[in-house]
Structure formats: structure tokens, C-alpha cells
Amino acid sequence: MLYIKCPYCGLRAQKEFSYGGDATVKRPNINEEVSSEDWDNFVYMRKSPRGKHIELWQHIAGCRQWIKVQRDTATHEIFQTAKVTEEIR
Amino acid sequence: MSQPFRLNKEGLINRNKKISFTFNGKKLFGYEGDTIASALIANGIHLVGRSFKYHRPRGFFGAGVEEPNAKLQVEFNGHSEPNVNATEMELVEGLSATSQNCWPSVNFDVGAINNFLKMFFPAGFYYKTFMWPKSFWYKIYEPFIRKAAGLGVASIEKDKERYEHKFEYCDLLVTGSGPSGLASAYAAAKNGAKVILAEDKPRFGGTLLTDDVSIDNLSGKDWAEKIITELKSMPNVTVKNRSQVFGYYDHNMLVMFERVSDHLEKKSKFTPRQRLWYIRAKETILSTGSIERPIVFGNNDTPGIFLSAAAKEYMKVYGVLVGKKPLIFTNNDSAYETALEFKKNNVEPIILDTREEHSSELIDEAKSKGIDIRFSHGVIVANGYKKVKSAKIGKLNKDKNSFEKIETVDCDCICVSGFWTPSVHLASQSGNKLKYEEKIDAFIPDKKKQHETSVGAANGSFTLEESLKNGFENGSNLSAKITDTKTEIAIPNVNEKKYGAHDKFWCMPLPKNENPKRFVDFQNDVSVSDIEIALREGYRSIEHVKRYTTLGMATDQGRTSNLNGLQLVSNIENKIVPEVGHTTFRPPFTPITIGTIVGREVGMEYMPTRKTPMHEWHEKNNAVFVDAGAWKRPRYYKQGNETLFEASKREAKNVRENVGICDVTTLGKIDIKGPDAAEFLNRVYTNAWMKLPVGKARYGLMLREDGIVMDDGTTTRISENHYHMTTTTAQAANVLSHLEYYLQIVWPELNVNVVSTTEQWAGAAIAGPKSRDMLSKLYPDLDVSNDSLPFMGYKEADFFGVPSRIFRISFSGELAYEINVKSDHGMFMWEKMMEVGKEFGNQPYGTEALSTLRIEMGHVAGPELDGRTIPSDVSLNGLVSKKKDFIGKNSLGREAFNVESRQKIVGLIPIDRKSSIPEGSHIVQDQNAKLPNPKLGHVSSSCWSVENNNPFSLAIMKDGKNMIGKKFFAVSPLKNKSIEVEVISSHYVDPEGKRVRS
Numbered sequence A: 001m002l003y004i005k006c007p008y009c010g011l012r013a014q015k016e017f018s019y020g021g022d023a024t025v026k027r028p029n030i031n032e033e034v035s036s037e038d039w040d041n042f043v044y045m046r047k048s049p050r051g052k053h054i055e056l057w058q059h060i061a062g063c064r065q066w067i068k069v070q071r072d073t074a075t076h077e078i079f080q081t082a083k084v085t086e087e088i089r
Numbered sequence B: 001m002s003q004p005f006r007l008n009k010e011g012l013i014n015r016n017k018k019i020s021f022t023f024n025g026k027k028l029f030g031y032e033g034d035t036i037a038s039a040l041i042a043n044g045i046h047l048v049g050r051s052f053k054y055h056r057p058r059g060f061f062g063a064g065v066e067e068p069n070a071k072l073q074v075e076f077n078g079h080s081e082p083n084v085n086a087t088e089m090e091l092v093e094g095l096s097a098t099s100q101n102c103w104p105s106v107n108f109d110v111g112a113i114n115n116f117l118k119m120f121f122p123a124g125f126y127y128k129t130f131m132w133p134k135s136f137w138y139k140i141y142e143p144f145i146r147k148a149a150g151l152g153v154a155s156i157e158k159d160k161e162r163y164e165h166k167f168e169y170c171d172l173l174v175t176g177s178g179p180s181g182l183a184s185a186y187a188a189a190k191n192g193a194k195v196i197l198a199e200d201k202p203r204f205g206g207t208l209l210t211d212d213v214s215i216d217n218l219s220g221k222d223w224a225e226k227i228i229t230e231l232k233s234m235p236n237v238t239v240k241n242r243s244q245v246f247g248y249y250d251h252n253m254l255v256m257f258e259r260v261s262d263h264l265e266k267k268s269k270f271t272p273r274q275r276l277w278y279i280r281a282k283e284t285i286l287s288t289g290s291i292e293r294p295i296v297f298g299n300n301d302t303p304g305i306f307l308s309a310a311a312k313e314y315m316k317v318y319g320v321l322v323g324k325k326p327l328i329f330t331n332n333d334s335a336y337e338t339a340l341e342f343k344k345n346n347v348e349p350i351i352l353d354t355r356e357e358h359s360s361e362l363i364d365e366a367k368s369k370g371i372d373i374r375f376s377h378g379v380i381v382a383n384g385y386k387k388v389k390s391a392k393i394g395k396l397n398k399d400k401n402s403f404e405k406i407e408t409v410d411c412d413c414i415c416v417s418g419f420w421t422p423s424v425h426l427a428s429q430s431g432n433k434l435k436y437e438e439k440i441d442a443f444i445p446d447k448k449k450q451h452e453t454s455v456g457a458a459n460g461s462f463t464l465e466e467s468l469k470n471g472f473e474n475g476s477n478l479s480a481k482i483t484d485t486k487t488e489i490a491i492p493n494v495n496e497k498k499y500g501a502h503d504k505f506w507c508m509p510l511p512k513n514e515n516p517k518r519f520v521d522f523q524n525d526v527s528v529s530d531i532e533i534a535l536r537e538g539y540r541s542i543e544h545v546k547r548y549t550t551l552g553m554a555t556d557q558g559r560t561s562n563l564n565g566l567q568l569v570s571n572i573e574n575k576i577v578p579e580v581g582h583t584t585f586r587p588p589f590t591p592i593t594i595g596t597i598v599g600r601e602v603g604m605e606y607m608p609t610r611k612t613p614m615h616e617w618h619e620k621n622n623a624v625f626v627d628a629g630a631w632k633r634p635r636y637y638k639q640g641n642e643t644l645f646e647a648s649k650r651e652a653k654n655v656r657e658n659v660g661i662c663d664v665t666t667l668g669k670i671d672i673k674g675p676d677a678a679e680f681l682n683r684v685y686t687n688a689w690m691k692l693p694v695g696k697a698r699y700g701l702m703l704r705e706d707g708i709v710m711d712d713g714t715t716t717r718i719s720e721n722h723y724h725m726t727t728t729t730a731q732a733a734n735v736l737s738h739l740e741y742y743l744q745i746v747w748p749e750l751n752v753n754v755v756s757t758t759e760q761w762a763g764a765a766i767a768g769p770k771s772r773d774m775l776s777k778l779y780p781d782l783d784v785s786n787d788s789l790p791f792m793g794y795k796e797a798d799f800f801g802v803p804s805r806i807f808r809i810s811f812s813g814e815l816a817y818e819i820n821v822k823s824d825h826g827m828f829m830w831e832k833m834m835e836v837g838k839e840f841g842n843q844p845y846g847t848e849a850l851s852t853l854r855i856e857m858g859h860v861a862g863p864e865l866d867g868r869t870i871p872s873d874v875s876l877n878g879l880v881s882k883k884k885d886f887i888g889k890n891s892l893g894r895e896a897f898n899v900e901s902r903q904k905i906v907g908l909i910p911i912d913r914k915s916s917i918p919e920g921s922h923i924v925q926d927q928n929a930k931l932p933n934p935k936l937g938h939v940s941s942s943c944w945s946v947e948n949n950n951p952f953s954l955a956i957m958k959d960g961k962n963m964i965g966k967k968f969f970a971v972s973p974l975k976n977k978s979i980e981v982e983v984i985s986s987h988y989v990d991p992e993g994k995r996v997r998s
């Protein structure tokens, strides 16, 4: 079970979080034209890297904030966590 | 009753307390402190089971966790448990143990014929045998395999025991209380660290209990006791025996299995049987020790053959002799200690040492005591079927590949030692890539992956002095970094015997024309020839060899077989062991009970139960409940002998004709506040929200970004910047997370806050043509006319002195209202409604009637919004705005979503107007068509239409709207039904929606 540092609450067990996927995906702006290709990339296409991955988790049984977690998908090492308003590296 | 193999004095058992038990029906006794194994051996019993594949007689091999053979079915404290390790299970009064994997009895086992039909069971027999003909599987092969193989029998009784989970945090977790573990824990404790010391056995001390050593002029055992006593007195230390750390997971999370009360005769009602500890440790000391390695020889699985250290442990801890005519077969000095221990107890051993004649402290001592030592000797094959009777021994030539002399000697046990293997399972599980240490011919941990530090024998240090030093230093340094305190501890003086070098020799050759089985893995019945076959058949990777031969699998995890297997492969392949590599060590290190994994999360405690404030009333009024997520909802209110069908029909009919009330508290409720709330809803829902006036509700539909319908519900504008959203019961949590996602990540510029208020409001729906009359009685001072409170209207009003919210919304399709009051007033509201509603024929209705009402109206719900449908599939495209953007809009233009023949919602009625259509039925053109019969759609919801008095179903069907008027079959192979149906509109009752507006 991972040990995730919520930027608001501190180190908490994985049980308190739910996973939210790639944090680097940016939704096309609302009310703006978007090409089918860009839209499909946003909805469906995800990289599945072996190694460093910046992802979203929600502290669902805690402060309910969505947070960013930089994790190694192979070793589960967590390098950094941040608020969603903050940049990771 | 005497115990023929019990010593008079020796041992740590309590001779003042006899414990009676049975083995295969025979009444026996042992002493408090015995294991099942030690008590059986004391009684001279060695044959305890049959092997997995060949059903060969098997006895004990070890004295603890390393035991591969002695797994018993054990009944104690009122339950029956399979695969109990006899060398670990402590004796309790009344325990009853039986052999497994034998039929009809351990002494006469029909399956032993397999032993004589070995050619049927070579390596890979799982893959080669039983393959064809296919028709043989169910009738012949499977029953045969099931009867002949397998281990114990799982109980079919409900497990009445209590199991617990515990979460713990510490600075240092020490796994194992041998010398290095004790030293580590002690040093860390003195530095003020929060320490947990876990010992798998009942007694602390590990090898200190059996080795002939002294520390600071105390015996090993006394020193261990002194340290443990001091540790127990320290408030920062938790000391746990009978506790096995079996798994090393991510981020220094270790899991420990504690046998809390299996050894107790009586315990209090709330004492758990076993407990699972989740321990998050800042640092971990792995002081798991080492396991003795066997030497492979012919018929080395015969009962009476032991690991040499196990034989010593039986003498020193349990006061039990494993035999009175022992052969000690060794490639190293440690087995000499076993020989000396025998000698001390007036038993004359013969030592067979594979090394050439030489001298060392232990050899000299054995010689001086007059022990018969034969160098360059080894056991070729053990004789005896159910017990060792003699052994063919041989003098090895210089190259150790043939014999100079062969003779047979009588013996009743063989104690074998092939040197020591560090227990690196936990280190390996932590991610540590192991490295091969040539000095000890075994793997030891390499660079740390997590915060784990292996010490003592687990790290390949086999001397006491080194282990203690190692333990004290690491315990002190690791804890000092955490506590910032460093207490100097003097490393004690140690007196131990010096060992000479071991022989790199693990497999006895066979004389010409002799071919007894030489087992590498006892538990899985893998022999030398199996490994040879696997290699001959082209398996190279050690992981493949493992799977093909089953070497090192199952509960044993290769504890005694791993290295010998690798050595064999490397010899045949002409490689060195590190080139062959090792297989993956997987948790759990030892078997643990399913009960412990489940813990308290069983039955009613499987998940929390959510009850509405009116729950007690429902209970009192014969409600039959149904689970809706964690909620309990009344499914129907049973009157007399009514069935579900009769009751729900009565309740639904009453709503159509009079008025009914339904507890709708479980609907998800989300409070939405902020100046940008309207804009936010406009983006979240598919329909327009910018112009909803205060005091009005609107039905809304939300999609996922891929265009699939996520949820629906009504949202009401309470005041300028304040909205009250409702969601379905099932999606409440997901919708909240969804809204939070967009507000926190995608559109943080929107000034909106959301919070769940599901638990804060109690809700009741009043539905039916007489609901307005009833409402006017509930609110005598309020104008509830259609003009004042129209469909989708909203009012706040006083409900008999309690503030309340009135929403004119409808799920049933009838004229209906929903009243919300604070949860505390829920019961008051409900009872008042029942009282006031009497004159209008009001009756409560449950979810089954609720479903009937919504289905015949064609209202979609969970079964239609199943994660595969878009708005137009379920006739909700009217709610999809063309003018504005919203979540998921761009996906609705996708080609596949717009083909004419796409699945659409329709209604179905049986041609005979009588046969109910099972939910989940497939719609097909021809019920007798050849399989696979093309599927045109599926039945999503079914009910008995109370309006038309015949069955009606909703279905999602290909090209649905164009199928109206046509006939098909709804087939359910599960229910063995095929019903001819006609496709009609999904709006079966009041398609214009006049009633809700009346």
C-alpha cells in the first residue's frame, strides 16, 4: 500500500485516495472549437510510461482535494506531490 | 503411558501440564509447550502424510516454518483447518489432527500406486497428462485428480472466529528475535525509538535457544531472556511472539500475521483468533535468520530424515529424540553440534562427512567424545518405506562422482545438513536485487531498495559475534537518525565454537544401475530427474523450469529446495549459480488464513450500513429491505402472506389510483453555492441552465467526456447563488468527485463550492392523483394550487413547526412532490404524513413499486444508463443543447454515435400478455437459430404494468425506433425462457406527460 503525501494533510495511506489518471492531460477550453483529433487525444489517448508519471489522485477520505503525484509506475517510488495549482518540476 | 522418545530432563516444555490430543483417531498426550510435531515424535510417530504427486509416505523434516511435509488437517476450538504446519502449531487440549492427501488411510493409501507408475508423472505432467481426449475431462480426469491430489479440506462451516486488522506505525520494525534481531531492537530501544520486535515462534531467542554459546557469561537462552524482559518493560517497545512478518510491500509497509489465541484453551469472547498487522515502519531490520539446506540423496524423503538443526531443536527445546540410532550426514561443521547433543543424551551417532579428513574445533571435540566420524562419506539411499530402517552409505572417490566402498548401516533417523541458506524472502519482496555470495554459496541482499537492512544470518553472517555486532550497530545507527539520540552500548563478550569451511557438495551421485528418487522439493514432489527432464526438453529460464516442474512453488516457496534446484540446473548447464539466477520470492512467506485477510470485514461488517432516519418505521411496518449501495431501502411493505410481486403491484396501483409515499432520503444531494454556480451547471449538464429562475427546479442530464450518460437528476435554484442538486443513489459519490475535479482542476476560475448534503436531509416523495389534496392538508396555510406550485416548482414552508423544502418533481410519472426536512425531523415528517394521508388512502411504497412506476412511464434509470448509452439512445436527446458547450459535447458528434441503426430504447410486451420477460434477456429474431444467434438487443428493465395489467419491459435494441410493431423473441438461457414479444414505444403510460403537470 502506497504512502502518499497529501499537500494539505500530510502522509496518508493509499486507502484514503482514489486514482485519477494522467495529470498532464489538458482539457480543451470550453466554448472553443477543437479538432476531432485533439478531442480524441484528450478523451482517449494516454501514455503508459514505465517510469516517472505525473498523475492525479483525490484525497477522497480526507480533504477531498485533487492532488498531483509524481510516481514511478514500475517501482512505485513517489518523487513529489503537489497541489493541482502547482507545477511538478 | 510413557513417551518412548521423550528425554527425562532436557527441553523448555512444561512437564507439569499434560495435554491430550488425537492423531488419526489415536489418543495421545504431550506437554504444554509442545508442537503437534514434537508431541508426535515423542510418541514415536513419524508417518504423518502422503506426498502430493506420488503419495509417498512422508514424515517430519524440519522443526518450524521450513517444514515442507507435515501439513495436517487439524480440528481444535470448534473448527477444522487444513494444511496446518505440524511443526508450528502448538498443542492445545482436545486438539485432533488427521493426515491429509491419503485415502483411505495414511498407512494404506491407494494413491501410492502413483509411486509405481512414475512414468505417468514426470516433470510437466500437468501439461502432458490429462490432455486428451477432451471428453474425458469432466467424467474421468477431473474427478480422478480431485480425489487423488490436493492438500487438506476446507471447512464448509461458517467460521465463527473473530479476526482483526490493526494499523501500526513505528520507527524500527525488527523481524525475528535471534541474536541479531535482539541486538538491533535493544540498541534502537535505548535510543528512544519506537520499536516493534516480531518473533514467529512462541519463544524468543531464535538460535540462542539451541546453540551452545555464552554471552557475557550467560547462556544464549538466559541472555535472550534478559534482553526480552528489559525490552518488554520499555514503553517505546512492542514485543510480539507468534507473529510472522510475511510480506514486504511498497513504501515500507510490512504485514504481520499474529496467532493471538490458537494456543489458548480458553479465551474471552472478544479475543480474536488471529490478527493482521499493517505496519508502516520508517526503518526495517530483517533478522530472519537462515534455514538449513538439505543434501540430496536417494529416497531422501523417507520418514525419519530430518534437517540436522531440527533434530537438535527437538532435543533442546522439546526434550525429544528424533531417533536413537542417528546417522548425521553433513558437508559442514554445524551438524557436529547435533551429534554432540545426541551424545550428551547417551545416544551414539555416526557422522558421515563429505569432506576429506581434517580438523576443526568441533571435529576435534566430537573425536574426543569418541563419536564415530567417517570422512568422504555420504548417504546414497535410505532404506525403509514408512520409516528409515537403514542406509546404504558410500565412501566417495576424490572427484565425488563415484564410490570407493559401499556398505549398509542400520539407523532409525538421518540428520542431514548441507550448510545454511539466508532467509532473504522479505528482502527480495522489498525489491532488493539479491547477490550471490560465493563464500556461503547462497544469495544475500544487495543494495537497499526501500528502508530495509538485513543483519545476522539473513545477511550471510553465520557467527554469533558478527551477528550481535551487526545487530547492535545497525539498530543503533538506524534509530539514531530518527531519534537524534545515540546511547553507547558495550558489545558483549561472546563465547562460541569456530566452524571450519563447508564442502560445496549437495547432491549424492548414484551407483550404476540404481535409480531411487532423489527429491529436491518435497512439498511438490520434484526430483533430480524431473529437473533433468525439464532441461532436456529445452527449458532454460529458471522461472520456466520452476513452472514446468513446480519446483519451489506453493506454500513452501522453495525454503529448503531453492538453492539445491539452482545448483542442479547450474551443474547440468555448466554455469555458475548466479548466472542461472533465482526465481521470484512472493508474499506470503508462510501461509496465512483467509479469515485473517478478511478480518472484521465480513457479514454485516463487510461495509458500513447506511440507514435513513425513517428506517425504524419501515422495520416496524414489515418492510423487506434491499441494498442500494451501502443503503438499506424498503423494497416493499409486506402485508400478510403477500409475495414481492403482489405487494409491489398493490403499492404501485395505489400510487396510480390514490397516493403513496416513498422514502427518497438515499438520493444523492449536493449543495452548490457561488456566483458562478449557474455557469458551472451549464457546463456540467447537457441542457441550458443560465435562465432557471429562483424557486424552480429543472431536470438535468450529465455526460462523461466520452459522451456516455453519467447521471441524471433535478437541480433546484434555492436562491440567486445557491442550487440544490440531486443525483441517483448509486452515482452520488462519483458525481461529487466529478464536480470537484472540474472545479479544482479544469475550471478553477469558477467561483463555486460544492458539498454533499445527502446525510443532512430526509426526503419523502408523495405521489399519486390525490397527492395535492394530501399536500394541502400537510400545509394548511400554503397555496399548493397548480398555478402557485406548478410542475418543477419549489417552495419553502413550515411543516407542523419544522422548516421544510417542497419540490414538485416526479419520478413515478404521477402528480408528485418531494418534501425535505432536516434528517433529525425525518421520522416526524414520515409519521405525520402517514397520519394525515389516511383519508386519501395513502400507503407507503418501496423500490419495487417505484421501479414499476418509472418503467411503465419509460423513465430511464441505472439499467438503461449503464455506461454504454448516449442521450439519444435513451430518448433524452431533447435535453441536449445545440447552442452551448458542455462536458462530453464534442464526443456526441462521433460517427458511431450517429449511425441510424444504433441501439435505442424501446418498450416490449409479451404477445400472450402474460409471460414476464426476464431482465437481461437477449432479443433475437429466431429463437431456434444456430448459435451464435445474432443479438439485436437486451432487456434492461421489466415490470408488471399496473396501468395495463400485463408485463412490460424496457429494452435497448438495435435500430430500435424502426422496430416498433415488429415481433421478436426475448430469450434467457439463464432462466430457460423464450418469450415472443412485440416492440412498442418505451412510453407505455401517459406518453404526453399530462399527469405530472395536472
Ligand SMILES: [Zn+2]
Pocket: A006, A007, A008, A009, A010, A059, A062, A063, A064, A065
Ligand atoms: Zn488531504
